[in-house]
Amino acid sequence: MQHRARETCEECHWPEKFYDRKLVSKKYYLSDEKTTEWDITMLMKIGPEYKVLGQKSGIHWHVNPEVKIEYVSADFKRDTIALVKYTNLKTGEISTYRDTVSTYTNTQIDTLEHRVMDCIDCHNRPSHDFKSPIRFFDDAMSTDKITRNLPDVKMEAMDILYNNSFPTLDSANHFIQSEFTEYYQLMYPEIFDSSKVLIDKTIATIQTLYKKNVFPYMKAQWSTHLNYIGHLETNGCFRCHNDSFVDEKGDVISRDCDLCHEIKKQGTPDNLEMACDTASLEFKHPNNIKGKWKKLACVKCHKNLFE
Ligand code: HEC
Ligand code: HEC
Numbered sequence: 001m002q003h004r005a006r007e008t009c010e011e012c013h014w015p016e017k018f019y020d021r022k023l024v025s026k027k028y029y030l031s032d033e034k035t036t037e038w039d040i041t042m043l044m045k046i047g048p049e050y051k052v053l054g055q056k057s058g059i060h061w062h063v064n065p066e067v068k069i070e071y072v073s074a075d076f077k078r079d080t081i082a083l084v085k086y087t088n089l090k091t092g093e094i095s096t097y098r099d100t101v102s103t104y105t106n107t108q109i110d111t112l113e114h115r116v117m118d119c120i121d122c123h124n125r126p127s128h129d130f131k132s133p134i135r136f137f138d139d140a141m142s143t144d145k146i147t148r149n150l151p152d153v154k155m156e157a158m159d160i161l162y163n164n165s166f167p168t169l170d171s172a173n174h175f176i177q178s179e180f181t182e183y184y185q186l187m188y189p190e191i192f193d194s195s196k197v198l199i200d201k202t203i204a205t206i207q208t209l210y211k212k213n214v215f216p217y218m219k220a221q222w223s224t225h226l227n228y229i230g231h232l233e234t235n236g237c238f239r240c241h242n243d244s245f246v247d248e249k250g251d252v253i254s255r256d257c258d259l260c261h262e263i264k265k266q267g268t269p270d271n272l273e274m275a276c277d278t279a280s281l282e283f284k285h286p287n288n289i290k291g292k293w294k295k296l297a298c299v300k301c302h303k304n305l306f307e
């Protein structure tokens with residue numbers, strides 16, 4: 001029964017079809033006065049370096065026909081994982097990884113949901129991704145749908161969208177309109193007078209983006225329908241890859257930053273750090289958080305950046 005999802009995907013994407021490593025470039029914006037741009041280019045290791053190796057390594061290794069990953073989740077959203085089991089179907093060898101930080105007894109584990117990992121454990125939003133305000137804002141700004149010529153534009157938009165919840169789309173629209181207008185009227189009266197058209201256009205764009213991604217009536221949005229690809233706004237890959245799952249032999253499910261991707265470029269557009277050829281860069285956090293990302297899960301801060 002459980003294999004239905006995988007079979008469905010495989011009608012069109014069969015696992016033997018190899019997906020190459022992919023270079024992904026994205027622009028991010030800080031919510032400071034200038035809405036500072038920060039660019040990151042990463043090589044996603046979807047498959048191994050050499051195509052002939054198929055799914056021998058890399059991200060799609062989990063769905064290699066010789067690999068079976070099972071897991072036990074501690075909550076119905078599968079956001080917290082209690083146990084991971086890897087069976088090498090060729091040799092029959094089994095590794096059982098237990099969480100050494102939050103420990104679960106065997107009796108507890110027996111009562112929880114057991115699953116075989118398949119495509120939708122990572123691609124859990126393949127058709128409808130509810131983007132968070134940070135994401136839809138960044139995507140819109142990087143395609144020039146939102147202007148960079150208003151000071152504080154992201155800061156103010158994030159303040160409105162994260163610190164309020166709206167029962168209906170109408171109430172959201174009204175609030176976005178009035179708060180945004182008031183902010184510029186008060187804080188930047190000259191800009192308010194000279195750039196009324198720009199401000200109204202920005203309001204309209206934010207309202208449209210909100211409507212596409214947040215569904216108050218259905219209670220559906222980024223924070224209810226978590227997306228498990230990545231590890232920034234949800235724990236995603238770090239649900240298992242967090243260095244605290246350890247098997248019988250002492251091996252951990254690693255969160256080494258080069259395991260899944262290599263950072264090739266990062267920085268502001270006028271000060272971009274670039275890796276040469278096969279090298280990768282050590283991650284630099286876009287603003288100074290004193291290296292806290294090395295120990296803390298990204299989601300610890302990123303789940304509530306603006307609250
Ligand atoms: C009816 C055929 C079909 C089925 C079934 C299907 N897909 Fe797709 N999928 C496509 C097509 C067509 C594309 C776009 C072409 C491409 O990029 O290969 C695509 C693209 C994708 C992409 C890439 C999107 C991107 O941003 O580049 C992912 C990931 C994906 N599908 C995952 C899945 C998963 C997971 C399932 C099962 C839950 C699934 N698909 C089921 C046809 C299908
Ligand atoms: C349910 C637990 C679980 C989740 C969730 C998970 N992984 Fe893994 N992953 C594993 C286990 C177990 C291994 C094998 C660990 C080992 O051998 O060191 C592994 C290994 C890997 C490897 C190394 C494969 C190789 O040998 O080259 C990559 C790359 C990887 N995972 C990427 C990801 C990415 C990307 C995500 C999120 C989209 C993810 N994983 C989510 C359990 C998980």
Ligand code: HEC
Nearest residue numbers: 009013015019020022044046059062063118119122123229
């Ligand atoms: C361990 C997590 C994980 C599992 C399991 C997984 N994928 Fe992926 N897949 C990824 C990640 C991560 C990417 C890279 C997407 C990105 O970050 O842009 C990816 C990329 C893809 C792409 C896009 C490739 C491209 O070149 O754009 C397709 C299609 C896809 N996966 C289909 C599948 C199908 C079908 C399955 C099940 C047979 C599957 N994936 C299982 C994590 C996973």
Ligand code: HEC
Nearest residue numbers: 040229230231232237241254255256257259260261283293
């Ligand atoms: C187990 C796999 C895995 C590990 C380990 C991992 N990442 Fe990622 N990371 C991903 C995936 C998958 C994405 C892409 C998400 C997407 O396609 O939106 C990603 C995205 C990112 C991004 C872009 C932010 C975003 O979501 O748009 C940054 C920056 C990043 N990772 C940094 C790191 C750092 C720093 C580490 C080490 C502490 C790390 N990663 C470890 C899988 C991993």
Ligand code: HEC
Nearest residue numbers: 028029030031032134138286287289292293296297298301
């Ligand atoms: C101690 C808290 C903290 C931790 C831990 C943390 N971040 Fe951040 N991050 C921030 C803050 C604060 C910002 C600035 C937000 C803004 O200005 O809009 C930020 C911004 C970012 C941005 C750019 C903003 C955007 O649009 O998304 C990226 C990318 C990012 N962080 C990646 C990561 C990654 C990857 C990790 C984990 C490896 C991580 N961060 C861990 C606090 C944190």
